[in-house]
Amino acid sequence: MTEEVGRLVLRDNAQQALAISLEERAGAAALPAQAALMLRLEAAGVLDRSVAGLPDAAALAARIAAGEALTRPGLCALLPLAKLWLTEAIEASDLPDDPGFAPLLTAYFPAELGERFPALIARHRLRRELVATAIANEVANRLGCAGLGRLAAAAVPAAAARAAWLAGALFGLPALADAVDAAPAPAEARFDLLLVLRRLQEEAALGLLAAPQPLAAALAALQPGIAALVAAGEADQAAPEWREAGLPAAAVALAAAAPRLAAAPMILRLAGSAGATPEAAAQSWGAVGADFQIDALRQATAAAPAPGPFGARARAALLADLGAIQARLAAARLAGGAPADAAVAGLVREAAQAGDLAAIGVACHALAGLA
Known part of the structure; x- marks a missing residue:
């Protein structure tokens, strides 16, 4: 079992190293989301930048303006703190009690122990903590700091x-x-x-x-x-x-x-509510996205500057609004009543080209009027 324990430990180390390498490759584009995550970690009492050696908000703003990325040592400091924050939040929720995560507890132990003592493992006194840690490690390693920061804003x-x-x-x-x-x-x-x-x-x-x-x-x-x-x-x-x-x-x-x-979950929700096949819902979703330049507006929303403690959440809210609007427009199209408005499509195109959240908010309001 000693070799298996070693493999389990080394696998987690390798996954974290890979996560940092991918985050580093994402470059300067990831820094705004990393900065937003740092604000969340500070608010939760998990991050002390002076102790972690991470730049303060002013230094990060200057780096973002200069198109610079967070250094690899900075990423190495940020990712474990993000995992700690996520682990604590999961422990405080009912997520570790979901039977769907039970295999994570068994997988924490060498296979021989899992085969010999499944009942004891199932009632391990640290069961919830172990499951929460496994979920947090997997999610943070797969998403990275920037992806976690963007998703947690929503x-x-x-x-x-x-x-x-x-x-x-x-x-x-x-x-x-x-x-x-x-x-x-x-x-x-x-x-x-x-x-x-x-x-x-x-x-x-x-x-x-x-x-x-x-x-x-x-x-x-x-x-x-x-x-x-x-x-x-x-x-x-x-x-x-x-x-x-x-x-x-x-x-x-x-x-x-x-x-x-990427929109598959929303498309399936549309298919269920409209009584359509997934393929028909996807076709309608794509058609209204093209007609009203929604994909371009979504990309502009993701890339637009969103400074301040509420910037990331404002962006997440706009993206959620865009998804809901596109779903309503696609549902109308499936029902044979999709609106056509060249003026709104033109406004959306201009807002996407402007690339700021104010313009995008105006375009969302105009689209919502059609849906």
Whole structure:
């Protein structure tokens, strides 16, 4: 068992090192979300920047303005603190009591112990703490600090962790990411593919914040629809350099479909409420997105500067509003009554080009008037 314990420990170390490398590769674009996460950690009493050696808010603002990234030592200090914050939030929630997470407790121990003493493990006095730690480690490693910061701006930390876990399970992302990391391919190609899968998990999680409870019920309700949407995009064009690099075909195919699949949870909710097939709902969702430039507006919202303690939450609220508006417009289209308004489409296009949250808010208001 000693060797197995060593492998379990080393695997977590390797996952954290990979998470930091991916965060580092994301570069300056990740710094605003990392800065927002630091504010959350400070408010929770988890982060003392002078102790952690992290820049203060003024220094981070200057780095953001200069297009600079957080250094690797800074990322190494931030990620464990984010895990601590997430672990404490999960422990305080009912998440560790969901039977769907029971395998995490068994997996914490060597396989021989799990086979010999399953009943004792199930009532371990630190059961909740161990499950919370396992969830937090997996979610923080898969999303990274920036992704966790963006997702946690839209929900309380435990709900964000559950949604991220559910997104990973629905798309099979942990196994695919592990296969990519182990592939005999250049690091640059592996990291780029892993970043696409990481973003898919984050964006899909946004649509899963209100997914059914418990975890098993959510998986049973959503897996058939997710599978149908994944299968519908088998012709998506993957980056040829990934195939040529020898990366796993399944991961490459999912990454190629990621822009379309990020909205899959919202599309499935639309299909259920409209009584439509997942494929028909996806077609309607995409059509209204193209007609009203909603995808461009969503990208502009994600990239717009959002300074201050409430900036990240304001961005998250706008993204949620855009999803709800697109769903209503798509439902109207499915019912045969989709509105057409060239003036609103033009306003949305201008707001996306302006790239600031004020303009985007005006465009959202105009779209909401149609829905």
